[in-house]
Every structure is written in structure tokens, then in C-alpha cells.
Amino acid sequence: MAADYEVQMLNKGSDGDTMVFEPAFLQIQPGDTVTFVPTDKGHNAESIKDLIPEGGTEFKGKINEQISVTFDVPGAYAYKCLPHFGMGMVGLIVVGDDPANLADIENAKVPPKAAEEFAELTAMIGQ
Template structure:
């Protein structure tokens, strides 16, 4: 484990400052292996969990309970798509990229998700490497 491992926070919100509803803030993170992300239910009624087929082989699958704060340490490089289960159809999704070049990006883009979630993922994937 790296001594310089960083910690990040992702807030689960009903609405962000720009007026977007049912969002993770930030919805996109690019982190290093060994970094930890804490999911914080700032507004009630949300959770965070990986989406089937949207995380790298050997990577951490995670599933938080609704209204539960929890942390995940990411040791395996790749792209991790996650959702708020109650608001998945409304496009409440996020993307964490561990490392520089996610090898599982094609799998992530091929996964079947609701249309609003797919549109959001397309926006998030466009941020990789920027």
C-alpha cells in the first residue's frame, strides 16, 4: 500500500448546485490504486453500488445500504461504474477510474443500463484522461 494514498468523498444528492437532480457529486473521479472513496448520503434515500459488468475483473464489487456512509479502497486498476439503486432509471450513476488507462472500458460501454444512465455514462467516459 502506498503511504501517499489519497481519500476522496462522493456525496449523494437530490439536487446539485446546477439544479441537476439525483446526482453523485462528483460523478467522475480518476484516482490511483490504493486510494479510498467514501460515499456520503448527504440527502436521504440514496445508496451506491457497482453495476453488473461495469467493473474490472478482480476489482472490488461494493454495495452500500440506503442512507449508509461507507468507504471503498480501490486496489485494482480499471473503470468502475456505479449507481444509486433507487434512482438508477433516473440516471443517478457515477464513474471511478483507477489508474491511467482502464482496460475494461469496452465492457463498461457495452453494459445494458437505462437510457438516462447510458447518456450520463457517455458524458463521464468522455472525461477520462482530461
């Protein structure tokens, strides 16, 4: 019974923040699918190299392209909008209940605004 989730790529989120994925955090189960929807133009969704679990599948959507990804390997998957990465347009998907690679994301060398966002997103795990 796999579930399907949808993440919007937005210029402005419901909380007023700009350049966001909404929701930016998902906790899902292995086999679930997430569809990234370019609600506003000029965005993409792609995994961040070395910030997905070992054995996890990397993904990279084109600008203005809807992309669906099925997550089979448990762990934490950090992703970004390439054009707006420096502005903190990142998201986190946790597959399963115990993301073994979480420290990789918490200690990642990413732009300062993205690091702030990841700190907020990792604090949501298990809540």
C-alpha cells in the same frame, strides 16, 4: 501516500441536475479510498455487476449509509444509486491511467438516462 476522496449523494446537484453523485467522475490511483456520503436521504452507492474490472471488489452500501471503498485494482468502476438508477444516478471511478474495461461500460445495457450519463463521464477520462 494513498488519497481519500468524498462523493456526495444528492437530490439536487450544484448544476441543478437531480438525483446525482457529486462529483460523478473521479480519476484516482490504486490504493486510494472513496467515501460515499448520503448527504440527502434515500440514496445508496453500489457497483454495477459486470461493470468493474476483473479482480475488482464489488461494493454495495445500504440506503442512507455512508460507505468507504478502497480501490486497489486498476480499471473503470461504474456505480449507481439503486433507487434512482433509472433516473440516471450513476458515477464512474477510473483507477490508474488505462481502464482496460472501458468498452464494457460504453456498451452496457443500462437504462437510457444512465447510458447518457455514462457517455458524458467516459468522455472525461484523461482530461
